[in-house]
Amino acid sequence: ESSPVFAEAMAECEAALAPHVDWSLAEVLRGADGAPGYDREDVVQPVLFAVMVSLARLWRSVGVLPDAVMGHSQGEIAAACVAGALSLEDAAKVVALRSRVIAAGLAGRGGLVSIGLPIDQVRGRIAAWxxxxSVAAVNGPGSVVVAGDAKALDELFAAFDGEEVRVRRVAIDYASHSVLVEEVREELLKVLADISPRSSEVPFYSTVTGEPMDTAGLDAEYWYRNLRQTVELETTTRRLIADGHSAFVEVSPHPVLRLPVQQTVEAAEAEAVVLGTLRRDDGGLQRFLTSAAELFTHGVQVDWAAALEERGGRRVGLPTYAFQRDRYWLEAPAGVGDVGSVGLGSLGHPLLGAVVSLASGGGVLLSGRLSLATHGWLADHAVHGVVLLPGTAFVELAVQAGDQVGCGRVEELILEAPLIVPEKGGVRLQVEVGEADASGYREVSVFSRDETEGETAAWVCHARGALAPVQGAGDTLFDFGAWPPAAAQVAEVSEHYVRAAENGLEYGPVFQGL
Structure with a gap:
Protein backbone atom coordinates (compact mmCIF):
# COMPACT_ATOMS: atom_id res chain seq x y z
CA GLU A 1 0.00 0.00 0.00
CA SER A 2 2.83 2.44 0.78
CA SER A 3 5.29 1.76 -2.06
CA PRO A 4 4.30 1.32 -5.70
CA VAL A 5 7.88 0.25 -6.57
CA PHE A 6 7.88 -2.52 -3.97
CA ALA A 7 4.34 -3.60 -4.90
CA GLU A 8 5.27 -3.87 -8.59
CA ALA A 9 8.35 -5.96 -7.79
CA MET A 10 6.35 -8.26 -5.51
CA ALA A 11 3.77 -8.77 -8.26
CA GLU A 12 6.55 -9.81 -10.65
CA CYS A 13 7.91 -12.23 -8.02
CA GLU A 14 4.45 -13.72 -7.53
CA ALA A 15 4.13 -14.31 -11.27
CA ALA A 16 7.59 -15.93 -11.36
CA LEU A 17 6.81 -18.20 -8.40
CA ALA A 18 3.30 -19.16 -9.54
CA PRO A 19 4.30 -22.12 -11.81
CA HIS A 20 6.13 -23.76 -8.90
CA VAL A 21 3.86 -23.19 -5.85
CA ASP A 22 0.22 -23.85 -4.98
CA TRP A 23 -0.26 -20.72 -2.85
CA SER A 24 -0.45 -16.96 -3.42
CA LEU A 25 2.45 -14.77 -2.33
CA ALA A 26 0.16 -11.83 -1.62
CA GLU A 27 -2.25 -13.95 0.44
CA VAL A 28 0.60 -15.41 2.53
CA LEU A 29 1.99 -11.95 3.27
CA ARG A 30 -1.43 -10.63 4.20
CA GLY A 31 -2.26 -13.66 6.35
CA ALA A 32 -5.40 -14.40 4.36
CA ASP A 33 -7.73 -17.18 5.47
CA GLY A 34 -6.55 -20.52 4.16
CA ALA A 35 -3.08 -19.28 3.21
CA PRO A 36 -0.15 -21.38 4.52
CA GLY A 37 2.08 -20.01 7.26
CA TYR A 38 5.80 -19.37 7.60
CA ASP A 39 6.26 -22.65 9.49
CA ARG A 40 6.46 -24.39 6.10
CA GLU A 41 9.96 -24.38 4.61
CA ASP A 42 8.57 -24.43 1.06
CA VAL A 43 6.69 -21.20 1.89
CA VAL A 44 9.02 -19.12 4.03
CA GLN A 45 12.04 -19.40 1.71
CA PRO A 46 10.24 -18.21 -1.46
CA VAL A 47 8.52 -15.44 0.52
CA LEU A 48 11.84 -14.21 1.94
CA PHE A 49 13.33 -14.36 -1.55
CA ALA A 50 10.53 -12.19 -2.93
CA VAL A 51 10.85 -9.64 -0.13
CA MET A 52 14.64 -9.38 -0.53
CA VAL A 53 14.49 -8.99 -4.31
CA SER A 54 11.75 -6.38 -4.02
CA LEU A 55 13.64 -4.44 -1.33
CA ALA A 56 16.68 -4.39 -3.61
CA ARG A 57 14.45 -2.90 -6.33
CA LEU A 58 13.32 -0.28 -3.81
CA TRP A 59 16.94 0.65 -3.02
CA ARG A 60 17.65 1.00 -6.76
CA SER A 61 14.65 3.32 -7.11
CA VAL A 62 16.27 5.80 -4.72
CA GLY A 63 19.61 5.68 -6.51
CA VAL A 64 21.42 3.17 -4.28
CA LEU A 65 22.96 0.61 -6.64
CA PRO A 66 25.10 -2.36 -5.55
CA ASP A 67 28.84 -2.28 -6.25
CA ALA A 68 28.83 -5.98 -5.30
CA VAL A 69 26.53 -8.56 -3.70
CA MET A 70 26.91 -11.48 -1.32
CA GLY A 71 24.24 -13.70 0.19
CA HIS A 72 23.95 -16.00 3.18
CA SER A 73 22.76 -19.54 2.32
CA GLN A 74 19.40 -19.11 0.51
CA GLY A 75 20.12 -15.36 0.40
CA GLU A 76 22.59 -16.12 -2.39
CA ILE A 77 19.65 -16.91 -4.67
CA ALA A 78 18.27 -13.40 -4.19
CA ALA A 79 21.79 -11.95 -4.51
CA ALA A 80 22.27 -13.76 -7.83
CA CYS A 81 18.96 -12.38 -9.10
CA VAL A 82 19.79 -8.82 -7.98
CA ALA A 83 23.20 -9.03 -9.66
CA GLY A 84 21.62 -10.22 -12.92
CA ALA A 85 23.23 -13.66 -12.80
CA LEU A 86 19.83 -15.40 -12.80
CA SER A 87 16.64 -14.19 -14.41
CA LEU A 88 13.78 -13.64 -11.99
CA GLU A 89 12.09 -16.73 -13.42
CA ASP A 90 15.17 -18.93 -12.91
CA ALA A 91 15.83 -17.55 -9.42
CA ALA A 92 12.20 -18.16 -8.42
CA LYS A 93 12.48 -21.70 -9.74
CA VAL A 94 15.66 -22.35 -7.74
CA VAL A 95 14.22 -21.11 -4.45
CA ALA A 96 10.80 -22.73 -4.89
CA LEU A 97 11.91 -26.17 -6.09
CA ARG A 98 14.90 -26.37 -3.76
CA SER A 99 12.76 -25.50 -0.72
CA ARG A 100 10.27 -28.18 -1.82
CA VAL A 101 13.06 -30.78 -1.97
CA ILE A 102 14.23 -29.67 1.49
CA ALA A 103 10.72 -29.97 2.92
CA ALA A 104 10.28 -33.45 1.44
CA GLY A 105 13.71 -34.91 2.16
CA LEU A 106 15.26 -33.09 5.12
CA ALA A 107 12.54 -31.49 7.25
CA GLY A 108 12.10 -32.88 10.76
CA ARG A 109 15.50 -34.60 10.82
CA GLY A 110 17.75 -32.09 12.52
CA GLY A 111 18.36 -28.42 13.11
CA LEU A 112 20.79 -25.58 13.65
CA VAL A 113 22.23 -23.94 16.77
CA SER A 114 23.92 -20.53 16.89
CA ILE A 115 26.93 -20.24 19.24
CA GLY A 116 28.58 -16.97 20.28
CA LEU A 117 32.18 -18.22 20.16
CA PRO A 118 35.07 -18.04 17.66
CA ILE A 119 35.25 -20.86 15.12
CA ASP A 120 38.34 -22.53 16.66
CA GLN A 121 36.61 -22.87 20.03
CA VAL A 122 33.42 -24.16 18.42
CA ARG A 123 35.32 -26.87 16.52
CA GLY A 124 36.88 -27.96 19.81
CA ARG A 125 33.52 -28.13 21.55
CA ILE A 126 31.73 -30.16 18.85
CA ALA A 127 34.56 -32.66 18.34
CA ALA A 128 33.05 -34.89 21.05
CA TRP A 129 30.11 -35.72 18.77
CA SER A 134 29.28 -29.96 12.13
CA VAL A 135 29.94 -26.30 11.32
CA ALA A 136 27.17 -24.90 9.12
CA ALA A 137 28.13 -21.21 8.95
CA VAL A 138 30.92 -18.94 10.12
CA ASN A 139 29.18 -15.57 10.29
CA GLY A 140 31.73 -13.51 12.20
CA PRO A 141 34.62 -13.58 14.69
CA GLY A 142 32.28 -14.61 17.49
CA SER A 143 29.26 -16.00 15.64
CA VAL A 144 29.12 -19.60 14.41
CA VAL A 145 26.17 -21.84 13.47
CA VAL A 146 26.39 -25.63 13.79
CA ALA A 147 24.14 -28.30 12.26
CA GLY A 148 23.26 -31.82 13.34
CA ASP A 149 20.53 -34.27 14.24
CA ALA A 150 18.09 -33.31 16.98
CA LYS A 151 19.52 -35.61 19.67
CA ALA A 152 23.10 -34.39 19.20
CA LEU A 153 21.99 -30.74 19.24
CA ASP A 154 20.03 -31.32 22.47
CA GLU A 155 23.17 -32.71 24.06
CA LEU A 156 25.27 -29.82 22.76
CA PHE A 157 22.74 -27.28 24.04
CA ALA A 158 22.80 -28.91 27.46
CA ALA A 159 26.62 -28.90 27.51
CA PHE A 160 26.59 -25.08 27.48
CA ASP A 161 24.16 -24.86 30.40
CA GLY A 162 25.55 -22.55 33.08
CA GLU A 163 28.22 -21.05 30.83
CA GLU A 164 28.20 -17.38 29.87
CA VAL A 165 28.04 -18.18 26.16
CA ARG A 166 25.19 -17.09 23.92
CA VAL A 167 23.63 -20.26 22.51
CA ARG A 168 20.27 -20.37 20.76
CA ARG A 169 18.38 -22.62 18.39
CA VAL A 170 17.65 -21.45 14.86
CA ALA A 171 13.96 -21.83 14.02
CA ILE A 172 14.26 -24.58 11.38
CA ASP A 173 13.91 -28.35 11.72
CA TYR A 174 16.51 -29.58 9.21
CA ALA A 175 20.31 -29.68 9.19
CA SER A 176 21.29 -27.57 6.20
CA HIS A 177 25.02 -27.31 5.40
CA SER A 178 25.62 -30.79 6.83
CA VAL A 179 26.26 -34.28 5.50
CA LEU A 180 22.50 -34.97 5.51
CA VAL A 181 22.13 -32.66 2.50
CA GLU A 182 24.01 -35.21 0.37
CA GLU A 183 20.89 -37.40 0.41
CA VAL A 184 18.99 -34.89 -1.76
CA ARG A 185 21.82 -34.04 -4.18
CA GLU A 186 20.53 -36.06 -7.13
CA GLU A 187 17.00 -34.69 -6.76
CA LEU A 188 18.30 -31.11 -6.63
CA LEU A 189 20.43 -31.59 -9.72
CA LYS A 190 17.42 -33.06 -11.51
CA VAL A 191 14.86 -30.33 -10.74
CA LEU A 192 17.32 -27.47 -11.40
CA ALA A 193 19.00 -28.92 -14.47
CA ASP A 194 17.54 -26.45 -16.98
CA ILE A 195 18.36 -23.09 -15.33
CA SER A 196 20.51 -20.72 -17.40
CA PRO A 197 22.96 -18.67 -15.29
CA ARG A 198 24.93 -15.92 -17.00
CA SER A 199 27.87 -13.66 -16.26
CA SER A 200 26.74 -10.59 -14.33
CA GLU A 201 27.97 -6.99 -14.48
CA VAL A 202 27.61 -6.64 -10.70
CA PRO A 203 30.40 -8.60 -8.94
CA PHE A 204 29.08 -11.66 -7.08
CA TYR A 205 31.04 -12.69 -3.98
CA SER A 206 30.31 -16.32 -3.20
CA THR A 207 29.90 -17.36 0.44
CA VAL A 208 30.53 -20.92 -0.75
CA THR A 209 34.09 -20.12 -1.87
CA GLY A 210 34.70 -16.82 -0.06
CA GLU A 211 35.79 -15.27 -3.36
CA PRO A 212 34.25 -13.34 -6.29
CA MET A 213 33.23 -15.66 -9.09
CA ASP A 214 31.93 -15.70 -12.66
CA THR A 215 28.20 -16.15 -12.18
CA ALA A 216 27.92 -18.21 -15.35
CA GLY A 217 28.89 -21.02 -12.98
CA LEU A 218 25.75 -20.69 -10.81
CA ASP A 219 24.29 -23.92 -12.17
CA ALA A 220 22.39 -26.71 -10.41
CA GLU A 221 25.62 -28.13 -8.95
CA TYR A 222 26.45 -24.75 -7.38
CA TRP A 223 23.05 -24.49 -5.69
CA TYR A 224 23.58 -27.96 -4.24
CA ARG A 225 26.99 -26.85 -2.89
CA ASN A 226 25.36 -23.70 -1.55
CA LEU A 227 23.06 -25.91 0.57
CA ARG A 228 25.70 -28.51 1.49
CA GLN A 229 28.88 -26.59 2.30
CA THR A 230 29.69 -24.24 5.18
CA VAL A 231 28.54 -20.63 4.71
CA GLU A 232 31.79 -18.60 4.75
CA LEU A 233 30.23 -15.21 5.53
CA GLU A 234 33.16 -13.91 7.60
CA THR A 235 35.72 -14.85 4.94
CA THR A 236 33.61 -13.26 2.20
CA THR A 237 33.09 -10.09 4.23
CA ARG A 238 36.85 -9.80 4.79
CA ARG A 239 37.44 -10.19 1.05
CA LEU A 240 34.92 -7.42 0.29
CA ILE A 241 36.68 -5.16 2.81
CA ALA A 242 40.07 -5.97 1.29
CA ASP A 243 38.68 -5.07 -2.15
CA GLY A 244 37.76 -1.60 -0.89
CA HIS A 245 34.05 -1.91 -0.08
CA SER A 246 33.10 0.31 2.85
CA ALA A 247 29.29 0.27 3.02
CA PHE A 248 27.26 -2.89 3.71
CA VAL A 249 23.45 -2.86 3.53
CA GLU A 250 21.57 -5.97 4.62
CA VAL A 251 18.56 -6.23 2.33
CA SER A 252 16.11 -8.24 4.43
CA PRO A 253 13.02 -7.92 6.65
CA HIS A 254 15.25 -7.83 9.77
CA PRO A 255 19.05 -7.32 9.98
CA VAL A 256 20.02 -10.62 11.64
CA LEU A 257 23.50 -10.55 10.04
CA ARG A 258 24.33 -6.92 10.77
CA LEU A 259 26.08 -7.72 14.07
CA PRO A 260 28.46 -10.44 12.78
CA VAL A 261 29.32 -8.33 9.73
CA GLN A 262 29.99 -5.36 12.02
CA GLN A 263 32.18 -7.55 14.22
CA THR A 264 34.11 -8.68 11.15
CA VAL A 265 34.64 -5.05 10.12
CA GLU A 266 35.95 -4.22 13.58
CA ALA A 267 38.19 -7.29 13.69
CA ALA A 268 39.65 -6.25 10.32
CA GLU A 269 40.27 -2.75 11.77
CA ALA A 270 38.43 -1.30 8.78
CA GLU A 271 36.30 1.81 8.39
CA ALA A 272 32.93 0.68 7.05
CA VAL A 273 29.26 1.32 7.74
CA VAL A 274 26.92 -1.65 8.27
CA LEU A 275 23.18 -0.99 8.08
CA GLY A 276 19.89 -2.83 7.67
CA THR A 277 16.81 -2.08 5.58
CA LEU A 278 13.72 -3.00 7.62
CA ARG A 279 13.30 -4.24 11.18
CA ARG A 280 10.96 -6.68 12.84
CA ASP A 281 7.66 -4.92 13.65
CA ASP A 282 9.00 -1.82 11.87
CA GLY A 283 8.68 -2.75 8.22
CA GLY A 284 6.97 0.19 6.57
CA LEU A 285 8.15 2.81 4.09
CA GLN A 286 9.04 5.15 6.95
CA ARG A 287 11.56 2.59 8.21
CA PHE A 288 13.04 2.23 4.73
CA LEU A 289 13.40 6.00 4.31
CA THR A 290 15.04 6.18 7.74
CA SER A 291 17.53 3.51 6.67
CA ALA A 292 18.19 5.48 3.47
CA ALA A 293 18.79 8.60 5.57
CA GLU A 294 21.23 6.69 7.81
CA LEU A 295 23.12 5.51 4.72
CA PHE A 296 23.15 9.06 3.34
CA THR A 297 24.67 10.44 6.54
CA HIS A 298 27.52 7.94 6.10
CA GLY A 299 28.40 9.34 2.69
CA VAL A 300 26.41 7.16 0.28
CA GLN A 301 24.47 9.18 -2.29
CA VAL A 302 20.66 8.87 -2.27
CA ASP A 303 18.32 10.28 -4.93
CA TRP A 304 16.02 12.14 -2.54
CA ALA A 305 13.93 13.63 -5.34
CA ALA A 306 12.98 10.10 -6.39
CA ALA A 307 12.64 8.88 -2.81
CA LEU A 308 10.19 11.62 -1.84
CA GLU A 309 8.35 12.01 -5.14
CA GLU A 310 5.34 10.02 -3.93
CA ARG A 311 5.32 11.80 -0.56
CA GLY A 312 4.96 15.41 -1.65
CA GLY A 313 8.67 16.21 -1.49
CA ARG A 314 9.82 19.21 -3.51
CA ARG A 315 12.89 21.35 -3.96
CA VAL A 316 12.83 24.77 -2.32
CA GLY A 317 14.87 27.82 -3.23
CA LEU A 318 17.57 29.05 -0.89
CA PRO A 319 18.34 32.72 -0.19
CA THR A 320 20.46 34.35 -2.90
CA TYR A 321 22.71 36.14 -0.38
CA ALA A 322 25.14 34.87 2.22
CA PHE A 323 23.80 34.55 5.74
CA GLN A 324 25.09 37.53 7.75
CA ARG A 325 24.55 38.08 11.43
CA ASP A 326 25.90 40.42 14.10
CA ARG A 327 25.76 39.27 17.72
CA TYR A 328 25.56 41.83 20.50
CA TRP A 329 25.51 39.64 23.60
CA LEU A 330 28.26 37.92 25.52
CA GLU A 331 29.05 34.25 25.07
CA ALA A 332 28.55 32.94 28.60
CA PRO A 333 30.51 29.84 29.67
CA ALA A 334 28.59 26.63 30.28
CA GLY A 335 26.78 26.72 33.61
CA VAL A 336 27.52 24.44 36.50
CA GLY A 337 24.37 22.48 35.72
CA ASP A 338 25.68 21.51 32.29
CA VAL A 339 27.25 18.03 32.56
CA GLY A 340 29.16 18.76 29.37
CA SER A 341 31.18 21.36 31.26
CA VAL A 342 32.77 18.59 33.33
CA GLY A 343 33.42 16.19 30.46
CA LEU A 344 30.25 14.08 30.64
CA GLY A 345 27.61 13.32 28.06
CA SER A 346 24.01 14.37 28.74
CA LEU A 347 21.32 11.68 28.65
CA GLY A 348 18.11 13.58 29.33
CA HIS A 349 16.67 10.49 31.01
CA PRO A 350 14.27 10.82 33.99
CA LEU A 351 16.48 8.62 36.20
CA LEU A 352 19.94 9.06 34.65
CA GLY A 353 21.49 12.40 33.79
CA ALA A 354 24.98 11.72 32.49
CA VAL A 355 27.06 9.11 30.69
CA VAL A 356 30.80 8.73 30.16
CA SER A 357 32.82 6.17 28.21
CA LEU A 358 35.50 4.45 30.28
CA ALA A 359 39.00 5.16 29.01
CA SER A 360 40.29 1.74 30.07
CA GLY A 361 38.10 -0.23 27.69
CA GLY A 362 34.78 -0.43 25.90
CA GLY A 363 32.55 0.06 28.96
CA VAL A 364 30.41 3.02 29.97
CA LEU A 365 29.27 4.55 33.26
CA LEU A 366 25.87 6.22 33.68
CA SER A 367 25.01 8.35 36.70
CA GLY A 368 21.99 10.02 38.20
CA ARG A 369 20.33 11.14 41.41
CA LEU A 370 17.01 10.17 42.99
CA SER A 371 15.04 11.95 45.68
CA LEU A 372 11.42 12.47 46.61
CA ALA A 373 11.89 16.17 45.90
CA THR A 374 12.79 15.53 42.26
CA HIS A 375 10.95 12.24 41.73
CA GLY A 376 7.86 12.66 43.85
CA TRP A 377 6.01 9.88 42.02
CA LEU A 378 8.27 7.31 43.68
CA ALA A 379 6.40 7.93 46.94
CA ASP A 380 3.53 5.92 45.45
CA HIS A 381 5.64 2.73 45.69
CA ALA A 382 6.27 1.76 49.31
CA VAL A 383 6.51 -1.32 51.53
CA HIS A 384 5.42 -0.81 55.16
CA GLY A 385 5.97 2.93 54.76
CA VAL A 386 9.45 2.66 53.20
CA VAL A 387 9.73 4.05 49.67
CA LEU A 388 11.51 1.59 47.35
CA LEU A 389 12.65 1.94 43.76
CA PRO A 390 10.40 -0.44 41.75
CA GLY A 391 11.89 -3.54 40.16
CA THR A 392 10.82 -2.30 36.75
CA ALA A 393 12.97 0.80 37.27
CA PHE A 394 16.05 -1.42 37.49
CA VAL A 395 15.03 -2.96 34.17
CA GLU A 396 14.67 0.54 32.70
CA LEU A 397 18.13 1.49 33.98
CA ALA A 398 19.61 -1.63 32.40
CA VAL A 399 17.82 -1.00 29.09
CA GLN A 400 19.00 2.61 28.99
CA ALA A 401 22.56 1.49 29.71
CA GLY A 402 22.35 -1.14 26.97
CA ASP A 403 21.12 1.41 24.46
CA GLN A 404 24.35 3.37 24.95
CA VAL A 405 26.45 0.44 23.70
CA GLY A 406 24.17 -1.21 21.15
CA CYS A 407 22.95 -3.97 23.46
CA GLY A 408 19.21 -3.34 23.54
CA ARG A 409 18.12 -6.60 25.18
CA VAL A 410 18.32 -7.42 28.90
CA GLU A 411 19.32 -11.08 28.86
CA GLU A 412 19.41 -11.44 32.66
CA LEU A 413 18.89 -9.17 35.66
CA ILE A 414 19.25 -10.35 39.26
CA LEU A 415 18.13 -8.04 42.07
CA GLU A 416 20.46 -8.27 45.07
CA ALA A 417 19.22 -5.54 47.45
CA PRO A 418 16.31 -3.08 47.60
CA LEU A 419 17.03 0.59 46.91
CA ILE A 420 15.47 2.78 49.61
CA VAL A 421 14.59 6.34 48.63
CA PRO A 422 15.01 8.45 51.82
CA GLU A 423 12.38 10.89 53.05
CA LYS A 424 14.98 13.68 53.01
CA GLY A 425 17.99 14.12 50.77
CA GLY A 426 18.64 11.69 47.97
CA VAL A 427 20.70 8.81 46.63
CA ARG A 428 23.26 8.79 43.86
CA LEU A 429 22.95 6.18 41.12
CA GLN A 430 25.62 4.56 39.02
CA VAL A 431 25.05 2.02 36.24
CA GLU A 432 28.19 0.27 35.03
CA VAL A 433 28.42 -1.54 31.68
CA GLY A 434 31.50 -3.67 30.98
CA GLU A 435 33.31 -4.51 27.78
CA ALA A 436 31.70 -6.84 25.23
CA ASP A 437 32.74 -10.48 25.29
CA ALA A 438 33.29 -12.61 22.18
CA SER A 439 29.54 -13.09 21.69
CA GLY A 440 28.69 -9.41 22.13
CA TYR A 441 27.35 -9.77 25.69
CA ARG A 442 28.14 -7.16 28.36
CA GLU A 443 27.84 -7.21 32.15
CA VAL A 444 25.68 -4.52 33.75
CA SER A 445 25.50 -3.49 37.42
CA VAL A 446 23.37 -0.92 39.29
CA PHE A 447 24.78 0.79 42.42
CA SER A 448 23.60 3.51 44.79
CA ARG A 449 24.95 5.52 47.73
CA ASP A 450 23.07 7.70 50.22
CA GLU A 451 24.47 11.17 49.63
CA THR A 452 24.09 12.08 53.33
CA GLU A 453 26.78 9.52 54.20
CA GLY A 454 29.53 11.42 52.38
CA GLU A 455 32.07 10.46 49.74
CA THR A 456 33.69 7.80 51.91
CA ALA A 457 30.52 5.70 52.16
CA ALA A 458 30.45 2.36 50.36
CA TRP A 459 28.41 1.86 47.20
CA VAL A 460 25.65 -0.75 47.44
CA CYS A 461 25.07 -3.12 44.51
CA HIS A 462 21.35 -3.53 43.85
CA ALA A 463 21.29 -5.46 40.58
CA ARG A 464 23.61 -7.38 38.26
CA GLY A 465 22.90 -8.85 34.88
CA ALA A 466 23.83 -9.29 31.25
CA LEU A 467 23.04 -7.22 28.16
CA ALA A 468 22.89 -8.61 24.65
CA PRO A 469 22.53 -7.24 21.12
CA VAL A 470 19.01 -7.55 19.71
CA GLN A 471 19.03 -10.09 16.90
CA GLY A 472 17.36 -13.26 15.73
CA ALA A 473 13.75 -14.33 15.51
CA GLY A 474 13.78 -15.76 19.04
CA ASP A 475 14.30 -12.38 20.69
CA THR A 476 10.62 -11.38 20.47
CA LEU A 477 8.40 -13.49 22.69
CA PHE A 478 5.17 -11.51 22.43
CA ASP A 479 3.53 -9.32 19.84
CA PHE A 480 2.45 -6.24 21.78
CA GLY A 481 1.01 -4.69 18.64
CA ALA A 482 -2.21 -6.55 19.44
CA TRP A 483 -3.83 -6.15 22.87
CA PRO A 484 -4.64 -8.32 24.66
CA PRO A 485 -1.88 -10.66 23.39
CA ALA A 486 -2.92 -13.92 21.74
CA ALA A 487 -4.09 -16.63 24.19
CA ALA A 488 -4.23 -14.13 27.06
CA GLN A 489 -6.78 -14.65 29.83
CA VAL A 490 -8.58 -11.81 31.60
CA ALA A 491 -7.84 -11.74 35.34
CA GLU A 492 -9.97 -10.08 37.99
CA VAL A 493 -7.83 -7.46 39.77
CA SER A 494 -10.36 -5.09 41.32
CA GLU A 495 -9.46 -6.19 44.88
CA HIS A 496 -5.74 -6.61 44.18
CA TYR A 497 -4.59 -3.29 45.64
CA VAL A 498 -6.77 -3.67 48.72
CA ARG A 499 -5.19 -7.03 49.51
CA ALA A 500 -1.73 -5.66 48.72
CA ALA A 501 -2.20 -2.76 51.18
CA GLU A 502 -3.31 -5.19 53.90
CA ASN A 503 0.07 -6.89 53.47
CA GLY A 504 2.09 -3.68 53.58
CA LEU A 505 2.48 -3.23 49.81
CA GLU A 506 1.41 0.37 49.26
CA TYR A 507 0.68 1.23 45.64
CA GLY A 508 -0.40 4.84 45.11
CA PRO A 509 -2.35 6.12 42.09
CA VAL A 510 0.77 6.32 39.90
CA PHE A 511 1.41 2.58 40.30
CA GLN A 512 -2.16 1.33 40.09
CA GLY A 513 -1.92 0.53 36.40
CA LEU A 514 -3.58 -2.90 36.12
Missing part, protein backbone atom coordinates in the same frame (compact mmCIF):
# COMPACT_ATOMS: atom_id res chain seq x y z
CA UNK A 130 32.31 -37.36 16.11
CA UNK A 131 30.74 -35.64 13.11
CA UNK A 132 27.11 -35.77 14.30
CA UNK A 133 27.45 -32.00 14.78
Missing amino acids: NGAV
